[in-house]
Structure formats: C-alpha cells, structure tokens
Amino acid sequence: MYKHILVxxxxxxxxxxxxxxxxKLAKQVGARITGVYVIPPYVPPMYGExxxxxxxxxxxxxxxxxxxxxxxxxxxxxxxxRTAGVSCKVGWVSANQAWEGIVKQAKSKxxxxxxxxxxxRRGLSGLLLGSETTKxxxxxxxxxxxxx
Numbered sequence: 001m002y003k004h005i006l007v008x009x010x011x012x013x014x015x016x017x018x019x020x021x022x023x024k025l026a027k028q029v030g031a032r033i034t035g036v037y038v039i040p041p042y043v044p045p046m047y048g049e050x051x052x053x054x055x056x057x058x059x060x061x062x063x064x065x066x067x068x069x070x071x072x073x074x075x076x077x078x079x080x081x082r083t084a085g086v087s088c089k090v091g092w093v094s095a096n097q098a099w100e101g102i103v104k105q106a107k108s109k110x111x112x113x114x115x116x117x118x119x120x121r122r123g124l125s126g127l128l129l130g131s132e133t134t135k136x137x138x139x140x141x142x143x144x145x146x147x148x
Contacts, residue, residue, distance in 0.1 A: 001029045006111035008036050008102045011073030014117040018147040019077050022115035023084035025145075032087035034109050035077030037070040038101035039094045067092065099135035106142055114144045 007022040009015040019035070026033045042062045057065075074090035081088030095101030106114050118133040137144050 002026075002031045002113045004109065004111045005031050005033045005113045005115055006036060006102070006106045006109060007033055007077060007115045008038065008098070008105075009073045009077055010037070010098075011069065011076065012117075014119065014147075015073075016076055018115050018117040019080050021145070021147045023077075023080040023086060025115065026081070026086040027084040031113075032089075033077070033081055034105075034111060035074045035081075035088065035090035036102065036105045037073050037090075037092040038098040039066040039070060039092055040098075041094050041096060097135070098132045099139060102132070102136050103139050106140060112142055114140060114142060116144065116146060118146045118148055 002025070005022050005026050007019055009019055022033050025031070042059045044056070044059075070092035074092070077090050078088055091105075093101045093105055095104065102114065102116070105111075114136060116133055116136065118131065133144075133146055137146070
C-alpha cells in the first residue's frame with residue numbers, strides 16, 4: 001500500500017481536515033507523512049497612475065512573515081502526526097503556483113500519495129477561481145486523495 005504520504009497545507013480549517021485524514025490513513029497503513037507549505041515568491045508592489053498606496057514590504061520582511069505562517073500551518077501537521085503516532089517531516093517551498101510546488105515536492109520527496117483538501121467549487125466560480133486541487137490532479141503522476 002502507501003509508504004509515504006505528502007500533505008500540503010495552507011493552515012486553513014479545510015486543510016486541517018486533510019491533515020487529519022492523512023495522519024489517520026498513515027497510521028492504518030504504516031506510512032510516514034510529509035507536510036508541505038507553498039510560499040509564493042516575493043513580488044514588489046507596482047504603482048500606476050491610479051494606484052492605491054499600499055505600504056511596501058521588504059523582501060526580508062516578506063520572507064520572515066511567510067516562513068512564520070508556514071511554521072504555524074506545519075505545526076498542525078506535526079501535532080496530528082504525533083497524535084496518530086506516525087513519523088512526520090515538514091517543510092516549505094517557494095513556487096509561483098501552489099500546485100507546482102506540491103507536485104514538485106511529491107516527486108522530490110518520493111511520496112506515493114498526496115492527500116489534500118478541496119473547496120469543491122464548481123461551475124463558473126470553479127472556472128474563474130480555478131482550483132489548486134484540480135491542477136494537482138491534472139499534473140500529478142501519483143495518486144491524489146481529495147478531502148472535502
């Protein structure tokens with residue numbers, strides 16, 4: 001069965017459900033889990049003629065704040081893994097798109113399953129907002145378990 005489960009998180013309540021599912025599944029099949037948080041790269045603010053003033057944030061400050069959020073979200077993965085009694089590692093990665101970071105991490109960490117959450121948006125909202133989960137499903141060569 002599965003030996004290594006990758007569980008992406010953004011720290012939301014919905015992703016917490018996927019984290020719990022991954023930990024329980026890992027316990028049942030004797031797998032280990034790896035939690036991953038994807039940080040978008042720093043993009044400096046751009047101003048135009050009708051721009052609204054937004055206080056600028058330095059690249060270092062952005063990095064510090066992003067890593068703080070990553071640690072907070074990944075702590076939830078560590079707690080669930082410890083509670084379930086499964087081996088766990090966590091880390092964050094920088095990627096332009098969350099799905100790219102998730103798929104790349106799954107491959108590099110040699111995961112054999114991705115467990116992630118989905119809002120389940122359909123129709124026009126799903127088309128306009130897109131779905132990181134749908135993109136992972138489309139681009140991943142390993143199985144993906146989707147939690148709602």
